[in-house]
Amino acid sequence: MILAEFDYVRPVGLEEALTLLSGTRGSRVLAGGQSLLPGLRTGEDTARLLVDVRHLEELRGIDRTADGIRIGALTTLAELADHPVVLAEAPEVAAAARANGDPQVRNLGTAGGNLAAAGRATDLPVAAIAADAEVELAGPGGRWTVPAEEFAVSGAPAAAVVTALLVPAAGRAAAFEKTADRATRYPVCATAVRITPGGPRIAVTGATAHPLRLRGVEERLRGGPYTTEAVLAAFRAEPRELFVPGRGTSAEYLGHLAGVLAARALQRADQALA
Known part of the structure; x- marks a missing residue:
């Protein structure tokens, strides 16, 4: 057309x-x-x-802050995937950026665009939610931040621009896992996790209506263990209505797949703490 x-x-x-x-x-x-x-x-x-806005340098770059990492909205996914600070302090975010499409997609795609994509599951929002990140916005009234979990539902208001992703530093105790649609490379299901002193943070996308933090699963797994059996049991206790069937998959299958991916991610993050 x-x-x-x-x-x-x-x-x-x-x-x-x-x-x-x-x-x-x-x-x-x-x-x-x-x-x-x-x-x-x-x-x-x-x-x-x-x-x-592609030429606006003020929206580019990755910098350390007092609390973690500031990722400019125009930072490409390729830059984000390979940046040493992100790899060291927010590995689930780096892995989510690396999981997007192919090299051509990652060289053009931006962090802000991936966060703001509407109507389809993308990889970066679920990692941002697991990381307890905030999305920085600018509009006619100034600048403000929104929790990534809230932004995944509300999106950017009219006349506002995503300016940055603000990610708390975690060290190596975080991970990302994905099963991709073979044709589009969008996630059939993707999970991101962080292990914190207060317990795990676990988020899912693709299998759910929107990127979602699973607080019930987190509570059941507080204190561990993160064995595959324990994680799958925690996921089986979630309402099946959370998982949206589609593309030939059932809610039961997607709930199980989310549990398997979360178990892999949690085990990898836990090993990084050892």
Whole structure:
């Protein structure tokens, strides 16, 4: 199909981009563009104005902070997957970035775009939830942060831009596991975990309606052990309604798959503590 007609602008800075987004109804942010542009071509997405932020250096980079790591929204998934600080302090986030698509996808795709993708499961949000990360946003009223778990449901408000992902440092006690759809490489099911002094944090995507933290499973596994049998038993106690069947899979199968992946991730994270 032919792209629908829209206007295009390349602002010189973030403030100009925010002004354009708030002043034009139907405006959209263009970053990696791997979801937006195909959507515009097929008619699944619409836009009156594309605001191209790809050149804004203030939205790039990975930096240590007092509490952890600040990942700029325009940082590519390839950069995120191989960054030594992320590998050392947030390995589940690095692994989730590495699990996205193929090298071409990772070289174009951005952290902010992966977090903000609507209508499909992507890998980075589940890792952000397990990490207890926050999404930093900017809009006409200033900057604020939203817990990654909340952002996975609400998304970015109109005229707002994702500026960064703020990830607490964990060391090596975190992991990510995924079973991918062979055709699309989107997750059939993906799990991310962190082992903290207060117990494990466990999140799932693909098998659920949206990226979801499983507090019931966490409570059942508090204090361990993280054997496959114990983890599967904890997952069997979850309501099957949490798991959404599709693509030839049942809720029962997806619940079991989520348990198997979580067990692998927990065991790897636990070994890193030894």
